[in-house]
Amino acid sequence: MQIILIGASGTIGSAIDDALSAKHDLVRVGRTSGDVHADLSDPSSIEALYEEVGPFDAVVSAAGNAAFNPLLDLSDDDFDLSLSSKLMGQVNLVRYGLPHIRTDGNPSFTLVSGVLSQEPMPGSAAISMVNSGIEGFMRAAALEADGVRVNVVSPPWVSETLEAMGEDPSDGLPAATVAKAFVDSVEGEMTGEVVDAREYA
Amino acid sequence: MQIILIGASGTIGSAIDDALSAKHDLVRVGRTSGDVHADLSDPSSIEALYEEVGPFDAVVSAAGNAAFNPLLDLSDDDFDLSLSSKLMGQVNLVRYGLPHIRTDGNPSFTLVSGVLSQEPMPGSAAISMVNSGIEGFMRAAALEADGVRVNVVSPPWVSETLEAMGEDPSDGLPAATVAKAFVDSVEGEMTGEVVDAREYA
Numbered sequence: 001m002q003i004i005l006i007g008a009s010g011t012i013g014s015a016i017d018d019a020l021s022a023k024h025d026l027v028r029v030g031r032t033s034g035d036v037h038a039d040l041s042d043p044s045s046i047e048a049l050y051e052e053v054g055p056f057d058a059v060v061s062a063a064g065n066a067a068f069n070p071l072l073d074l075s076d077d078d079f080d081l082s083l084s085s086k087l088m089g090q091v092n093l094v095r096y097g098l099p100h101i102r103t104d105g106n107p108s109f110t111l112v113s114g115v116l117s118q119e120p121m122p123g124s125a126a127i128s129m130v131n132s133g134i135e136g137f138m139r140a141a142a143l144e145a146d147g148v149r150v151n152v153v154s155p156p157w158v159s160e161t162l163e164a165m166g167e168d169p170s171d172g173l174p175a176a177t178v179a180k181a182f183v184d185s186v187e188g189e190m191t192g193e194v195v196d197a198r199e200y201a
Numbered sequence: 202m203q204i205i206l207i208g209a210s211g212t213i214g215s216a217i218d219d220a221l222s223a224k225h226d227l228v229r230v231g232r233t234s235g236d237v238h239a240d241l242s243d244p245s246s247i248e249a250l251y252e253e254v255g256p257f258d259a260v261v262s263a264a265g266n267a268a269f270n271p272l273l274d275l276s277d278d279d280f281d282l283s284l285s286s287k288l289m290g291q292v293n294l295v296r297y298g299l300p301h302i303r304t305d306g307n308p309s310f311t312l313v314s315g316v317l318s319q320e321p322m323p324g325s326a327a328i329s330m331v332n333s334g335i336e337g338f339m340r341a342a343a344l345e346a347d348g349v350r351v352n353v354v355s356p357p358w359v360s361e362t363l364e365a366m367g368e369d370p371s372d373g374l375p376a377a378t379v380a381k382a383f384v385d386s387v388e389g390e391m392t393g394e395v396v397d398a399r400e401y402a
Contacts, residue, residue, distance in 0.1 A: 043277065071345040072299060076244065079292065083284055091280065091330065098273060120341035129292065132337025137330035140321035144272040 001105065002027065002056045003186065004049075006040065006093065007063025009033045011160045012112070015175035016062055016182045024186075027053050040064055040089025041081070043096070050100045057102050058186050060110045064089050066127040074126050087130040091137050094150060101148055108149035110185040111138060113194065115156045135194050142192035149191035153181045156198055177201055202306065203228065203257045204387065205250075207241065207294065208264025210234045212361045213313070216376035217263055217383045225387075228254050230264075241265055241290025242282070244297070251301045258303050259387050261311045265290050267328040275327050288331040292338050295351060302349055309350035311386040312339060314395065316357045336395050343393035350392035354382045357399055378402055 001024045007013040008028035020026060028034035029049060038049040040063055064086030067078035090111045101107045116124040117131035135152050142150040155178045159169035180200040184190070202225045208214040209229035221227060229235035230250060239250040241264055265287030268279035291312045302308045317325040318332035336353050343351040356379045360370035382398040385391070 071342055072296070074296070079289060083289075087330075087334070088280060088284075095273070095275070116341070117337050118340070120337075120344055122341075122345050125338055125341040125345070128341035129288075129334045129338035132340075133288070133330045133334030136318050136321075136333025137326055139319070139333075140317070140323075140326040140329035141272055143321055144323050144326070 001025070001058055001186075002102075003058045003060060004029060004053060004056050004097075006038070006059065006061040010062055011158055011175050012155060012178050012182075013062040015179035016060060018176070019179040019183050020060070020186065027056065040093075041085040043088075043092050046089070046092045046096050050096055053100075055100060055102050057105050058108045058110070059093055059097055059101075060182055060186060061090050061093055062112050062182070064112065064130075066130045068123050068127055070123055071125050079126055079129075082126040082130045086127075087133045087137075090134055094137075094141055094145070098145060098148060103147055106149070106187070106189075107147070108151065108186055108191075109145075110182055111150075111152045113152045113154045115154055115196070115198075117154060117194075138194070139192055145191075149185075149189070151185040151190055151193045151195055153178070153185060153195045153197055155181070173197060173201055202226070202259055202387075203303075204259045204261055205230060205254060205257050205298075207239070207260065207262040211263055212359055212376050213356060213379050213383075214263040216380035217261060219377070220380040220384050221261070221387065228257065241294075242286040244289075244293050247290070247293045247297050251297055254301075256301060256303050258306050259309045259311070260294055260298050260302075261383055261387060262291050262294055263313050263383070265313065265331075267331045269324050269328055271324055272326050280327055280330075283327040283331045287328075288334045288338075291335055295338075295342055295346070299346060299349060304348055307350070307388070307390075308348070309352065309387055309392075310346075311383055312351075312353045314353045314355045316355055316397070316399075318355060318395075339395070340393055346392075350386075350390075352386040352391055352394045352396055354379070354386060354396045354398055356382070374398060374402055 066082035113131035157172035267283035314332040358373035360373040
């Protein structure tokens with residue numbers, strides 16, 4: 001399959017790259033790195049990405065920013081960033097990508113949320129909002145995507161991220177384990193699912 | 202209690218008004234009707250609302266627009282409206298209201314989502330997205346609201362709305378029943394809950 005991997009240079013994206021590249025052709029996308037550049041928060045950049053890549057079989061997104069801050073310190077700009085990048089950026093990957101995806105084979109979109117959707121912590125109001133929002137969008141979009149599967153992978157804290165923050169990596173899940181959830185969404189048959197990456201530990 | 206009721210003239214709002222007004226003082230808010238006017242999609246209008254009303258004990262929202270359209274017919278404007286009105290409008294009721302709410306007594310914010318959050322239908326991609334988003338925000342905000350309760354009521358189709366659409370009202374829940382869920386959130390002790398109004402049937 002020809003798979004567009006958004007956020008290919010990130011911690012989770014690199015692990016997905018390792019897990020998919022032996023069997024599939026990847027188009028690696030990043031804001032400033034990869035085969036093609038795109039900025040999720042800019043709708044015209046997503047349209048340009050699909051024009052440049054041409055037909056493809058799947059999109060995998062491990063990208064999108066959202067702001068972490070105490071509730072009353074979250075600014076209007078923090079909410080705007082979270083909505084335009086992690087939420088609408090990924091929504092637009094589906095909306096703008098559906099007319100371009102090849103529908104023979106096993107086409108799919110796999111987006112990313114996070115367990116803060118259902119298990120918040122102080123500081124996560126904007127992130128929990130966009131993670132839940134992407135899951136709600138996915139459940140509905142999967143009904144209408146007409147033979148194209150749509151899923152969301154929900155990762156917990158990733159070990160490599162915790163280690164980089166000086167925290168105990170054993171409190172998280174290794175990126176290679178999180179990547180298994182993405183592979184399952186791409187190669188499997190599920191649709192309309194929030195895939196909890198912890199089930200792949 | 203002094204309760205600010207957003208969307209007081211709507212189908213659900215009117216039923217909440219009937220259910221709360223015997224025991225509480227209501228400030229009825231609508232875009233063009235009520236005691237005070239406010240436009241949820243305009244942050245400065247929400248700030249002006251709180252300045253005008255002064256201290257209060259609770260906010261109840263039965264307001265917010267979101268677009269219903271087939272997935273590929275949903276426009277950028279449809280998503281923008283849904284995000285700015287039903288999602289960020291209600292988020293801003295909490296963010297801008299927290300510094301003004303009286304914290305003695307039993308203070309609370311009660312927002313509204315809808316069962317399309319978890320039970321989508323074709324056409325509901327934007328609505329399901331914002332309904333899920335408001336629930337995710339609420340779960341996180343309730344952790345940080347410091348003695349102020351935050352809940353979301355999730356109504357199904359309302360009988361009066363179905364009747365107005367020429368559909369069978371018995372497929373929905375009467376607005377007076379939906380209102381009981383809002384009353385329970387305001388007068389009870391729960392916080393961080395998505396209250397399924399169907400449990401009050």
